[in-house]
Amino acid sequence: MNMRIQQFGGVSKIELEGRLDADGVDAVGADFSAHCDSTPNVIVDLGKVPYMASIGIRLLVVGAKAQAGIGGKMVLVGPNELLRRILKTTGIDALMPVYDRVADAAAAFDTSSELPASGT
Amino acid sequence: MRSEPCPAARPPRGTDWYCIALRPTALAVRQASAWIRCVASRLRLPATDSDRIELVLTELIQNVVDHARFPAPHACLEVSAWIDAVELHLEVVDAGGAFDPLGADPPAKAQRIESLVPGGLGLVLVREFADQLRYRRRDGRNHVIASFILGPDGGLGSS
Numbered sequence: 001m002n003m004r005i006q007q008f009g010g011v012s013k014i015e016l017e018g019r020l021d022a023d024g025v026d027a028v029g030a031d032f033s034a035h036c037d038s039t040p041n042v043i044v045d046l047g048k049v050p051y052m053a054s055i056g057i058r059l060l061v062v063g064a065k066a067q068a069g070i071g072g073k074m075v076l077v078g079p080n081e082l083l084r085r086i087l088k089t090t091g092i093d094a095l096m097p098v099y100d101r102v103a104d105a106a107a108a109f110d111t112s113s114e115l116p117a118s119g120t
Numbered sequence: 121m122r123s124e125p126c127p128a129a130r131p132p133r134g135t136d137w138y139c140i141a142l143r144p145t146a147l148a149v150r151q152a153s154a155w156i157r158c159v160a161s162r163l164r165l166p167a168t169d170s171d172r173i174e175l176v177l178t179e180l181i182q183n184v185v186d187h188a189r190f191p192a193p194h195a196c197l198e199v200s201a202w203i204d205a206v207e208l209h210l211e212v213v214d215a216g217g218a219f220d221p222l223g224a225d226p227p228a229k230a231q232r233i234e235s236l237v238p239g240g241l242g243l244v245l246v247r248e249f250a251d252q253l254r255y256r257r258r259d260g261r262n263h264v265i266a267s268f269i270l271g272p273d274g275g276l277g278s279s
Contacts, residue, residue: 022149054242061238068234082171089248090241095233
């Protein structure tokens with residue numbers, strides 16, 4: 001599991017790549033949480049995450065709660081069919097907006113002009 | 121990790137039966153994950169099937185590791201998998217206290233992210249992604265059997 005953070009004005013995009021399971025959370029969890037604890041308004045790009053277990057959901061939930069605590073919010077973009085079903089089944093999609101494309105997610109922050117129009 | 125058919129198995133005639141014994145520690149989740157991926161690869165299951173089977177297995181194991189109280193210090197988790205016609209069956213056996221995952225209450229739906237308690241979602245996923253779940257308590261052990269219809273009638277399109 002790899003993680004890359006890009007900052008665009010008042011929004012950052014965290015791009016995850018790999019399986020969001022126990023090993024994946026071990027690999028990126030500390031950095032992911034540290035960013036969510038300190039930097040408001042996050043887009044989490046799941047376009048390169050083929051699999052997610054409940055421990056991965058926990059990472060997203062803890063990050064989203066941290067965002068709420070610092071006056072920001074977290075949105076998700078690009079989950080595959082499996083991840084969408086997981087997010088829907090657990091009710092997470094009702095608490096964190098889910099978008100198909102980065103540009104649509106950026107619009108949720110009203111900063112779409114600062115983010116690349118294309119992407120996942 | 122080995123995933124050979126278990127020689128002591130008692131599957132239906134002509135059926136391969138795969139099994140593994142795990143210590144109920146945090147490492148068991150990773151071991152179970154690697155094992156079932158190996159089994160799925162050997163059985164040439166498509167990702168749509170292997171992903172949900174792995175998800176159910178690892179969530180069942182995680183639940184046991186997190187919550188079961190074992191009366192003996194060297195207790196093991198036993199996991200087996202076999203295919204019967206168009207279904208794959210997984211059985212997880214543990215000697216922890218009696219616990220029926222089918223009867224556990226799902227966590228309350230939160231209205232806001234701030235009030236969401238990130239726990240209990242694993243069994244929600246187990247119920248969603250297995251096509252059938254059975255539980256029995258026998259000889260002081262929990263037996264959970266999860267079954268999956270393989271191919272076009274199961275998988276992600278079954279919900």
